[in-house]
Amino acid sequence: MPQFLIVHDVKVYPETQDDWIGLWRKLRERAHGEAEWLHSFFEPSTGKLYCEWEAPDVDSILSCLSEEVLDLAPVSSTSEVVLFDVTWLDNQES
Amino acid sequence: MAIPFPSAEWLEALIAVLNSDERYAKVAKSWEGAIFIIIDPDESSGGDGKEFGIYLDLWHGTCRGGEYFEVLPENFPDVAFTLRTGNANMRKILRGDLDPMQAMLTRRLRVDGNMGYMLRNVPTVLDFVRCCRLVPMDTI
Numbered sequence: 541m542p543q544f545l546i547v548h549d550v551k552v553y554p555e556t557q558d559d560w561i562g563l564w565r566k567l568r569e570r571a572h573g574e575a576e577w578l579h580s581f582f583e584p585s586t587g588k589l590y591c592e593w594e595a596p597d598v599d600s601i602l603s604c605l606s607e608e609v610l611d612l613a614p615v616s617s618t619s620e621v622v623l624f625d626v627t628w629l630d631n632q633e634s
Numbered sequence: 635m636a637i638p639f640p641s642a643e644w645l646e647a648l649i650a651v652l653n654s655d656e657r658y659a660k661v662a663k664s665w666e667g668a669i670f671i672i673i674d675p676d677e678s679s680g681g682d683g684k685e686f687g688i689y690l691d692l693w694h695g696t697c698r699g700g701e702y703f704e705v706l707p708e709n710f711p712d713v714a715f716t717l718r719t720g721n722a723n724m725r726k727i728l729r730g731d732l733d734p735m736q737a738m739l740t741r742r743l744r745v746d747g748n749m750g751y752m753l754r755n756v757p758t759v760l761d762f763v764r765c766c767r768l769v770p771m772d773t774i
Contacts, residue, residue, distance in 0.1 A: 553750025560749045561739060584756045 541594045543578075544601055545621045548589040548613035550582075567609055575600040589613055592621075636772040639725065640673055640686045642702040647769045649690070652697040655768075659695035661761040666693060667714025667751075672706065676720040686721075689713070692762070715747035727763060728771055734763045 554560035571577035575595035582589050595601045598618045605615070637644045652658055671688040687703035689711050701711075710716065719727075723742045726732035735756065737743035745752060752759060 553753055555749060557738060557741070557745040557749050560753070561741065564739065582753070582756065584754050587754070 542596065543621050543623060544593045544595060544598055545619045546591045546593060546598075546601060546615055547617045547619075548591065549616045550587040550589055550613045552612045563609070563612070566606065567604070570604045570606065575604050577604070588616070636770045639728065639771045640688060640702065640721075644769060644771065645688055645690075645700050645702045648766060649697045649700050651765045651768050652690075652692075652762075655765055658761050658765050662692065662695040662758040665695065665755055665758045667747075668692060668711065669715045669717060670711055670713045671724075672716065672718040673724050674718065674720045676722050713747075715745060715752065718744040718746070725771070725774075728766055728769075730767055734759060 554563060568577065571593075575593055578592045578594055580589055580591045593601045598620070601618070602615070637647055668689065668691040671690075673686045673688070675683050675685060684704070685706050687706050687710075689701045689703070691698040691700065719737065719742060723732060723737060727734050727737055727743070732742065734743065738745055738752075
């Protein structure tokens with residue numbers, strides 16, 4: 541399955557812990573099926589959220605993102621990416 | 635030497651770490667806000683039903699003071715954040731067995747305060763926890 545990196549610019553931050561958890565839970569519930577949300581990395585200094593997804597195409601990821609999510613954290617870029625796991629180097633034959 | 639947690643001695647040792655740690659001073663240089671940590675009783679605290687409170691006045695990479703409460707005050711200190719968790723989960727965080735962000739996302743650590751400020755300052759939060767882990771804690 542292709543992997544994607546979706547970058548969001550966080551425009552509005554949750555005011556409370558419950559707001560934060562509620563938003564992430566809702567997204568998590570929508571992100572099961574064809575497109576699966578794997579990990580996120582947040583960069584506090586820029587407010588960018590880097591989300592790793594596995595999906596057949598980028599449209600199936602975007603369909604998981606509700607209007608609420610896109611208002612709070614619009615997508616600034618989408619990239620199809622390939623994983624290179626550095627631990628592979630530990631098992632290489634010389 | 636291990637220090638009982640929670641206790642006034644543990645808090646005193648933490649304040650000494652916060653005020654001498656160069657990395658914390660740098661990472662937390664923009665942080666403005668006191669915190670009040672309430673530790674709820676559970677099996678790991680002997681089951682005597684007592685809540686404990688730890689107040690820390692954190693300001694621009696230093697700790698301007700703190701207070702340990704064996705009995706919670708009627709009027710809580712004026713703080714930017716109140717954090718609340720059970721003794722067992724607090725010990726897991728302090729031992730490094732529970733990620734503090736995971737604890738927040740799963741409500742094992744309750745946060746009352748501006749979550750946006752907390753998220754924008756995640757490096758400060760994580761470095762504060764790193765400093766807490768430098769204080770040797772008793773085992774129970």
